[in-house]
Amino acid sequence: MVKPKIEDVAKLAGVSPTTVSRVLNNRGYISEKTRKKVHDSMEQLNYYPNEIARSLFIKKTYLIGLIFPSTGNPFYGQLIFHLENICSSLGYKVLLCNSQNREDKERNYLKMLQMNQVDGIIAGAHNRGIEEYEIPMLPVVGIDRYLSNKTPVVSSDNYEGGQLATQLLINKGCKQIIHINGPHYLETPANLRRKAYEDVMRANNLNPLTYEFPLNATGEIVINIVKQIFDDHPQVEAIFASDDLIASKVLREARKRNINIPQDLKIVGYDGTETTRMLLPELSTVEQPIKEIAEKAVEIIIKQINGEHEDIQLETILPVKIIDSETT
Amino acid sequence: MVKPKIEDVAKLAGVSPTTVSRVLNNRGYISEKTRKKVHDSMEQLNYYPNEIARSLFIKKTYLIGLIFPSTGNPFYGQLIFHLENICSSLGYKVLLCNSQNREDKERNYLKMLQMNQVDGIIAGAHNRGIEEYEIPMLPVVGIDRYLSNKTPVVSSDNYEGGQLATQLLINKGCKQIIHINGPHYLETPANLRRKAYEDVMRANNLNPLTYEFPLNATGEIVINIVKQIFDDHPQVEAIFASDDLIASKVLREARKRNINIPQDLKIVGYDGTETTRMLLPELSTVEQPIKEIAEKAVEIIIKQINGEHEDIQLETILPVKIIDSETT
DNA sequence: AACAATATGTCATGCGGTTGACATAAGGGG
DNA sequence: CCCCTTATGTCAACCGCATGACATATTGTT
Incomplete structure (x- = not known):
């Protein structure tokens, strides 16, 4: 039992292959009667038009x-x-x-x-x-x-996202705000998040400080950087991470260090996927319109x-x- | 500039289409010299063999x-x-x-x-x-x-997973253990998780109690069921959820009710995906070998x-x- | 009765690539 | 010098389907 082709359908329906093709593509004149006959035959044979052959011909x-x-x-x-x-x-x-x-x-x-x-x-x-x-x-x-x-x-709007996050933290009274971002050299619009953060910080007479993690960051690398941030800046008041997974690491490490959230440390992530919102609804974040x-x-x-x-x-x-x- | 075909490559390389095909499929005798000529021509023309045409012929x-x-x-x-x-x-x-x-x-x-x-x-x-x-x-x-x-x-091994989870909770001294699962009517091996739970409970002279949520459960539905469980059974000691997302809802609701975890309530989820392990590492779970x-x-x-x-x-x-x- | 619209058939060609059959030519080994 | 191996070309058929050209009926309309 090989796959049936138009010819087989035609034979069973007692019509010509062209007629079957006409039914398939709604071209030319077809009576309801033969249309039905053809469809019945296709069903009976379990026929499915070969899209490969069709694609080859129509070049799409x-x-x-x-x-x-x-x-x-x-x-x-x-x-x-x-x-x-x-x-x-x-x-x-x-x-x-x-x-x-x-x-x-x-x-x-x-x-x-x-x-x-x-x-x-x-x-x-x-x-x-x-x-x-x-x-x-x-x-x-x-x-x-x-x-x-x-x-x-x-x-x-990555720039707006960076602005919103940074401004939110400033509005809540934070001054020592650190940003965590992916590698700088990657030419992506996501870099605007960092730029917005730095712009807003400076506009408020605050010192921006961005930590970078390498591409293809494993969980290990990220957690190490997070630890380093806490070690380097024990008095950090807020951290704006460029995605929620990183933010969750920050949250985790802060809890481990018994830092009160949000009183002593505020955290904002980025992405706001359904999964994150479900697993970690307490995380403040910038939600992308996915x-x-x-x-x-x-x-x-x-x-x-x-x-x-x-x-x-x-x-x-x-x-x-x-x-x-x-x-x- | 349409897409080049074998013929174009052949013409540029000064060989026959068959020769190009031979190069492409490593068939017959080909001298290194013409092989190179052909490859050069392909590169020059930016030629990529049309897999559609190929598929049609080789029926794969x-x-x-x-x-x-x-x-x-x-x-x-x-x-x-x-x-x-x-x-x-x-x-x-x-x-x-x-x-x-x-x-x-x-x-x-x-x-x-x-x-x-x-x-x-x-x-x-x-x-x-x-x-x-x-x-x-x-x-x-x-x-x-x-x-x-x-x-x-x-x-x-869904049965083993259900066993491990239930047994773990029992070993830790829980008696009132509730299970949350998807709809019963679905004939999936995941139903074995429930069966294992119920078997282990009975084997330990405990009463199994399974809550079902409908298929395509929205977050809303799940959280409602979780609330209901806490309302119906305030003294529940442990909850075994059939997936991590549900377990996270349980965890969330328990925290909201100021229930001490794990002292007063223990939770086990299911799946243990990388994402869950990253976002919610504190959640005990049954990890599938994805x-x-x-x-x-x-x-x-x-x-x-x-x-x-x-x-x-x-x-x-x-x-x-x-x-x-x-x-x- | 003449004509248009409807309904179907036959046939050939092509989409791009593969393959087999067959021909031809050059070079090497005995 | 003959034969075998290597290297390449020509040609046709095919994969399953679409389509255009053309022929031929059968209806229905005026």
């Missing part, structure tokens, strides 16, 4: 490649969930790639996606020095990453795919929301 | 479909990460499907995957009454779900794809590990 796969560091990360997991969801509702399928922030992987995935003739790529991972994202004729959208100077980017980011990204990629290049803006920035919870 | 796509409720969930997010990772290392690509536990979605995805000629499907979502998983000629593996009585299943589950599942699907049906066992059960942390 309805496939979109997603390149992100890892679905295991709550932020990317939720983002990818929404991306897939929206794509699926529009008839697009999704090829998943976990780049793990590794340049070699990213390159290979890029190649693979092209070989598989994807209609577009949405990427939220990017190691410097991958110019390969400038792919002639292939729509690409970046999420929180500048992929090339022609690639549209969607991100939340679903809206996904919607925008898909909207733009579809526009590109459909050749509507006019009304595509290169940069889309969505508003964030600060959640003033129990750690502030 | 190297695609594997993944159907799970949501990448947003930490457990599935991590599981999918590993699945994709392993598949990718074996030359397989992954089509992602978020079924959201919805029967209609699941059916559509199943159809879609067949139309796209996937080589196999790994599914961890299953609504009762979908017999469509019995797909002739299409390898399928279930993770923690019985998909059909011929479909191999991989899961962690990576190993993924490895087994892929191993089995590949064996099926390669037609090695002999040494495939229908049920694979992997050991769990209890983490005795601060909530016990």
